[in-house]
Amino acid sequence: MKELRDRKVELFRQTNKDRARLLISCKDQPGIVAAVSNFLYEYGANIVQSDQYSIDPEGGLFFMRIEFILPDLKRQEEKLEEAFAAIGNQFRMDWRFAYAYDIKKMAIFVSREDHCLMELLWQWQAGDLVADIAVVISNHPDLGPTVEQFGIPFYHITVTKDAKNEAEQKQLKLLEEYEIDVSVLARYMQILSPTFISSQPERIINIHHSFLPAFVGAKPYERAYERGVKIIGATSHYVTDDLDEGPIIEQDVLRVNHNHNAEDLKRLGRSVERSVLARAVAWHLEDRVLIHKSKTVVFN
Numbered sequence: 001m002k003e004l005r006d007r008k009v010e011l012f013r014q015t016n017k018d019r020a021r022l023l024i025s026c027k028d029q030p031g032i033v034a035a036v037s038n039f040l041y042e043y044g045a046n047i048v049q050s051d052q053y054s055i056d057p058e059g060g061l062f063f064m065r066i067e068f069i070l071p072d073l074k075r076q077e078e079k080l081e082e083a084f085a086a087i088g089n090q091f092r093m094d095w096r097f098a099y100a101y102d103i104k105k106m107a108i109f110v111s112r113e114d115h116c117l118m119e120l121l122w123q124w125q126a127g128d129l130v131a132d133i134a135v136v137i138s139n140h141p142d143l144g145p146t147v148e149q150f151g152i153p154f155y156h157i158t159v160t161k162d163a164k165n166e167a168e169q170k171q172l173k174l175l176e177e178y179e180i181d182v183s184v185l186a187r188y189m190q191i192l193s194p195t196f197i198s199s200q201p202e203r204i205i206n207i208h209h210s211f212l213p214a215f216v217g218a219k220p221y222e223r224a225y226e227r228g229v230k231i232i233g234a235t236s237h238y239v240t241d242d243l244d245e246g247p248i249i250e251q252d253v254l255r256v257n258h259n260h261n262a263e264d265l266k267r268l269g270r271s272v273e274r275s276v277l278a279r280a281v282a283w284h285l286e287d288r289v290l291i292h293k294s295k296t297v298v299f300n
């Protein structure tokens with residue numbers, strides 16, 4: 001299976017060696033699309049996907065994701081970005097280029113529940129999730145053997161209420177050592193400190209096992225059962241200091257009824273959690289998610 005994955009990743013790299021994405025947000029005004037598309041045309045690029053969105057009522061904000069092919073891209077990266085700076089300045093843009101061949105390094109944090117972790121590992125092993133899953137970190141030892149079967153390093157770092165900071169320092173050291181681009185909390189049941197979050201801004205993705213904003217925090221299924229809900233759900237969001245209130249990337253729901261107890265809700269919810277997290281992670285890896293204040297624009 002490793003050979004299959006390696007072949008798929010290498011094929012992805014070859015197929016996408018000239019593919020780049022340009023992500024833009026700025027104050028909406030006439031001429032942006034023309035200026036950007038003309039710049040790419042004059043630079044010899046072929047635009048293969050272009051999405052944009054304007055929020056008028058909230059002060060006229062413009063968001064754009066444009067995907068293009070530019071022959072011999074790797075050699076032109078620096079000059080391309082230097083040349084685009086003039087347009088960025090002209091429209092006062094927040095902008096960045098992302099390159100498909102820069103496959104993101106991912107850390108997965110997990111506690112004891114394995115379903116979200118396994119979904120990511122299965123998709124990664126099949127080559128469907130294009131990431132370099134460099135390390136799995138857990139506050140429990142249970143999933144070590146499972147992870148190591150995939151050939152991925154596993155670190156058990158105990159987290160206690162009295163020594164959370166020490167644990168986080170060890171975690172952060174690993175993220176630095178593995179040069180992690182994105183961390184995924186796959187049912188990781190520890191609240192991260194502001195210090196930890198600020199070291200990875202807008203690069204920590206969580207799966208919360210409820211249809212937020214309902215049932216923020218711990219034990220959402222038990223609370224949903226007590227409330228007598230007819231729908232359960234899952235929400236994937238970026239992690240911020242405000243628990244489970246970060247920008248939402250993806251959500252989904254499932255109908256339930258009076259026949260289902262709390263354990264049934266957990267069982268039924270697991271499939272929703274897995275698919276919601278996998279979509280959210282894939283969109284982040286493909287640079288399809290733009291964040292604005294407490295919300296996202298997802299060009300999927």
Ligand SMILES: Nc1nc2c(c(=O)[nH]1)N[C@@H](CN(C=O)c1ccc(C(=O)N[C@@H](CCC(=O)O)C(=O)O)cc1)CN2
Pocket residue numbers: 185188189190191192193194197206207208209217218238239240241242243244245246
């Ligand atoms: N700063 C943030 N940290 C985390 C977030 C977040 O949005 N901001 N999301 C959570 C995930 N989560 C629900 O999805 C969650 C996890 C843990 C808890 C909690 O109360 N944990 C206790 C310890 C519980 C235990 O030891 O089993 C705690 O940390 O004190 C609530 C919600 C991940 N982290």
